[in-house]
Amino acid sequence: MPDKFPESSEFHTLRIIPPAGLHYSTDLLRKMCDIWEKHGSGLIALHGQSGDIMLQGCSSENVQKAFDELNEIGFDLGGAGPALRTSMNCVGHARCEQSCYDEVRTHRTVINGFLDEMHRPALPYKFKFKFSGCPNDCVNAIHRADFAVIGTWRDDIQVDQQEVQNYVAKVGRKYMIDVVITHCPTRALSLNDDDTLEIDNKSCVRCMHCINVMTKALSPGKDRGAMVLIGGKRSLKVGDFLGSVIVPFMKLETDEDFEKLKDFCETVIDFFAENALEHERIGETIDRIGLANFLEGIGVEVDPNMVNHPRTSSYARMDDWDQEVEKWRARKAEAASASEAAE
Numbered sequence: 503m504p505d506k507f508p509e510s511s512e513f514h515t516l517r518i519i520p521p522a523g524l525h526y527s528t529d530l531l532r533k534m535c536d537i538w539e540k541h542g543s544g545l546i547a548l549h550g551q552s553g554d555i556m557l558q559g560c561s562s563e564n565v566q567k568a569f570d571e572l573n574e575i576g577f578d579l580g581g582a583g584p585a586l587r588t589s590m591n592c593v594g595h596a597r598c599e600q601s602c603y604d605e606v607r608t609h610r611t612v613i614n615g616f617l618d619e620m621h622r623p624a625l626p627y628k629f630k631f632k633f634s635g636c637p638n639d640c641v642n643a644i645h646r647a648d649f650a651v652i653g654t655w656r657d658d659i660q661v662d663q664q665e666v667q668n669y670v671a672k673v674g675r676k677y678m679i680d681v682v683i684t685h686c687p688t689r690a691l692s693l694n695d696d697d698t699l700e701i702d703n704k705s706c707v708r709c710m711h712c713i714n715v716m717t718k719a720l721s722p723g724k725d726r727g728a729m730v731l732i733g734g735k736r737s738l739k740v741g742d743f744l745g746s747v748i749v750p751f752m753k754l755e756t757d758e759d760f761e762k763l764k765d766f767c768e769t770v771i772d773f774f775a776e777n778a779l780e781h782e783r784i785g786e787t788i789d790r791i792g793l794a795n796f797l798e799g800i801g802v803e804v805d806p807n808m809v810n811h812p813r814t815s816s817y818a819r820m821d822d823w824d825q826e827v828e829k830w831r832a833r834k835a836e837a838a839s840a841s842e843a844a845e
């Protein structure tokens with residue numbers, strides 16, 4: 503209704519990439535607001551689901567002017583449409599004691615390596631990266647990101663037994679058993695008679711519950727890194743998906759580690775670009791072609807850690823896996839040719 507509300511006749515949104523970790527200086531925020539008041543409506547949404555700074559309400563004529571000035575103070579354009587989207591990481595390494603890798607560096611390394619994919623939409627559909635420093639997953643990577651990098655550790659949980667005893671003395675054994683011990687999803691915890699804690703680390707699934715409750719006594723192990731989960735998304739054609747574990751553990755410390763991650767991201771994006779149908783998220787592609795085919799396509803070996811609930815599934819066996827995949831493929835091919843013949 504431009505006759506009634508003239509400003510609404512052109513009301514474009516500019517998506518701008520926020521700083522990794524979403525930290526700003528007040529000086530930078532003031533400059534951003536001044537630019538937006540000069541060229542746009544002054545309305546800002548911090549932050550969209552993918553982390554974007556969304557500057558809402560701009561005329562066609564002012565879009566380029568606003569972007570040029572924002573670019574001068576260090577901002578770049580975010581993603582929209584069938585493209586790599588703006589990414590997000592938790593505050594992690596900067597302030598959080600649970601962080602298992604440098605999320606900010608990882609985020610910047612990955613996104614700076616794929617800016618072309620963000621600025622020139624050429625993918626079948628949107629593709630999102632998200633980076634969480636530990637399995638608490640404060641940026642909702644597992645169910646929001648096509649490619650989630652989530653911190654984890656592969657040695658034992660660090661325990662300060664004196665702090666465990668202090669905690670039990672404060673809250674009592676009943677509370678400790680009711681709220682910590684019995685809430686461990688894999689029954690990996692037990693409380694000794696002297697109020698120290700026993701952890702069966704091989705059974706721990708890194709859910710973070712005990713560490714979150716007893717922050718003084720417990721912390722993630724020392725051999726820290728990250729896992730990669732692919733295929734998470736909110737509802738679209740096939741409903742909501744959580745990401746599947748594709749790389750159970752990788753170190754992210756040296757330049758070489760970061761190069762390896764970038765190469766892997768490139769492989770996955772290339773596979774997505776070549777094999778996904780239009781308007782299909784990668785989780786739906788995996789659902790359509792099968793996880794075994796996806797793993798083969800991106801050159802990743804099958805690993806027992808990829809099984810959703812290995813402890814509760816009596817069917818999770820790795821022997822004869824290759825032959826089973828061949829049999830499954832043969833059955834699929836047979837079914838496909840039968841349906842072709844019927845048509």
Ligand code: SF4
Binds near residue numbers: 599600602634638
């Ligand atoms: S995801 Fe983990 S490391 Fe990141 S802010 Fe949350 S608790 Fe901290």
Ligand code: SF4
Binds near residue numbers: 686689690708712
């Ligand atoms: S992190 Fe979770 S699974 Fe591991 S010991 Fe603690 S409560 Fe159990």
